Amino acid sequence: MHDELFKEYEGKLNPKIIEDIKSNMPEKITKTQLKQVMDLVVEEYKKVRVQAGESVGLISAESIGEPGTQMTLNTFHYAGVAEMNVTTGLPRVIEILDGRKSISTPMMEIYLQKPYSTGKDIKRIALSVKETKVKDILSELNINVVDLNIELRINGDKLKELGINRATVLKVLNKEPKTAVRQSTVDKDLFTIRSTTKDINLNEIYKLREKIKNIFVQGIKGITHVLPVKRGPEFIIMTAGSNLSKVLDLEFVDATRTISNDLFEVAGVLGIEAARQSIINELFKVVDMQGLNIDKRHVMLVADMMCYSEAPQGITRYGVISEKSSILARASFETPIKYLIEAALVGEKDKLRSVVENVMLNQAVPVGTGLPGLAVRMAEKTVKEN
């Protein structure tokens, strides 16, 4: 209904707004009524747009920076899991805005497919995601000095808890090269590992033992802790450590909602647009937790600045700043001599188009009142007289 009318407004309004109007209009609206509504919306939309020459970047910086001074430096601890804490507050904001490649507390929120999201087998599912090594399931690991072999005793309760059977353990242990593994027929939990290398000495046995401890059994690499949490009506798994690409491959995971807090991982797996959204979400997590009030548009502008190329860039001298067009603006940030020499070597030109360099020259900055010029058309007569 009235599709051709909506089409007319496509260039004038945001598609989201058109969608909203479409879904909220009563069925029996007439074309003239709808046109009146649309015109009103266009007018309102024009009113709320930012004026030309408004220094949006600086206003964003001030709007984020001022509440930032009130942030506390606390880290947040998850009750019950001692090792699981999250960097929040100013350190986290700095981490995000700097575009750090490795963040201090990588985390994931794993959403689950239908039967599991209601809490079915939630503990087993969670533990199956967690990276498990041999050292996590053993109860004893001894060196038999006489026979020069290693005796490994598995903790049966742990195995049951993690949903691993003994055959898997045997298989994993067998993968270790240059060893022969034998499962005791009497005691199913006892494995004897013998090196196939000839004339092995005690020192090498020690090394082998350390190696066995770190053999990967099951789970996903990088995920050190898991914590099932009830989020609203469903169960999700919070993790410490992150491995987005592997987790998304698991069949019980809802890949549409599962997310990591590592920007670069998100950018790598889901693309730069996802990273942009991730920056906004992660910043707002901190802002909300601290009870601050920042308009979303300011944060969106920052995220846009960081994500206009293929990988997120931090607001540092290596990232966003290094791409400023003005030499003087770059030099006024950090390491001025480096930027000046680099610019001089290639004979770079500064077109003086932005704020900082114009302040340095004491010229009107091209913002606000400094933006418009006044052009006067001279009447032909007056030109001739001169």
Next chain:
Amino acid sequence: MTEVYLNSKFIGNVEQPQDFVQNVIHSRRKGEISFNLNINYNTEMDEVHIDNSKGRVRRPLIIVKEGKPILTEKHIQQLEKGEITYKDLVNQGVIEYVDASEEENVLVAFTEKDLTPEHTHLEIAPISIMGLCASLVPFSNHSPGARVSMGAKNQKQALGFYTANFPVRMDMDVNLLHSPQVPVVKTVVNDVFGYEKHPSGQNIVVAVMSYKGYNMEDAIVLNKGSIDRGFGRSSYFRPAIIEELRYAGGLTDEICIPDKDVKGYKSETDYKYLDDDGIIYPEAFVHEGDVVIGKTSPPRFLSSVDEYSLSAGTRRESSFTMKHGERGIIDFVCITENEEGNKLVQVRLRDQRIPEVGDKFTSRHGQKGVIGIIVPQEDMPFTASGITPDLIFSPHGIPSRMTISHLIELIGGKVGSLSGRHVDGTTFDSESEEDLRKELHSLGFRENGTETVYDGETGEQYQAKIFIGDMYYLKLKHMVSNKLHARARGPIQLLTRQPTEGRAKEGGLRLGEMEKDTFVAHGASLLLKERFDSDKTIVPICEGCGTIAIYNEFKEARFCPLCGDNVEITDVEISYAFKLILDEFKSMGIYPQLKLKTKY
């Protein structure tokens, strides 16, 4: 086996650490070993630590045996009669000094009635847990620690009677309060260290009420009549010191009235106060620019030509001159010689400081504030008995800071001044609030300290009863006349041509990076440019090579040092600081070119 350490160095082992420690302490108390030594048995580490090194913080405690202090009535009587001294008590093992580590092994009772058989020591007085300044705050056990600590800090900045020989001293920047008073409400520490000999405040009548908003945000309202009667009046002293230096080649400075041909000669009126010896006379009233001590120095760079030509004419003026905004009366002149045998002239300046709007005052409870207005006595509110307060303190200063001691002092001061006695406000040992209230009631006042007060301007009775009483107020050394500063135009820096910084140099107030941002955020681009015009210059730019060209003012001609005069040269307005950075680029081997273009 327990290890024993002396000053953190291992010295040996003992079998019975507890007995060992007891033995050491016992012989220390008997005076067999130095009372400077402290011993501690660390049960967790199973180590004994003995310490007699310097720099430890130690405090005296009364020794307790079987729940009874060793210090007896007899000791105190002997002390009062002067038969024994405090030192004797230490030597007799009645009082001992305990350091931080030995304190770990003792149990100290706060007061005598807290004593149990387990206690090993007793505080000499509960107030001894506080330092000197903090213990001067009366009733401080009724206020939050933060406020007591602020009150303690404020007292250090109070003006008072800092030394008795001030007339013959040449101290830098000192203040002297005129007619200081002993506080009506005092603590035991005031008596112990002779505060009555050098008090630093005055007892005044304080009303807790608002006054037309002139005492909002911690401001105070002062009575003009009280100021005229001498409240808060002080003198500020500052010395002017000049030395006759000797230079290589037999040349010397000379303290004299400089001749007119001296380089940098000011003007005859500037030297008008100088006597024939080039030194000002006492009680001269000097203002900014006046010379206090006249002096000439030999020329800075001696060349052979100068030596044979007009030698007198090349001497420099180097007098001591009153700085910008300064004034005062010459108080004292001293002519002497220093260690090197050079003539030394010291002149002390005095300036009377009468309280004015902006001067800082405080009570002893961290309740500081600056004067918001000075009201004529006839306009001040008055009580039924005709009392006008000297100071009006805002009630908004109380709830959030919870300085109850401030309120109790007000009642205490009222009781003290009405009954003509001192009130004891010693922390933990003070007269009780209840007793004070009862006494106030018996003196014919409302027991809570409030009174019926009338508006000084209309004579109407205020609806509320006003809390009014006496308090000890201190004038702090921060006075506006030392701080007030404004500039429209003035000196600039040689290098950058930007205004100088700081009040002493009559400097401007910096519009910094963040302030700049606020202009940009408002889009006030042209206003921002105007703000930063303080160092603007007009520079001729060569359009051929883009460097700064030269303007010859005599010939009114412009030329480029690189391209000659047959090239287009345009005047451009830039900040001098930018011209300077272009020069610095050149010194780095970077060739900056300015390509000019019409903007619109």
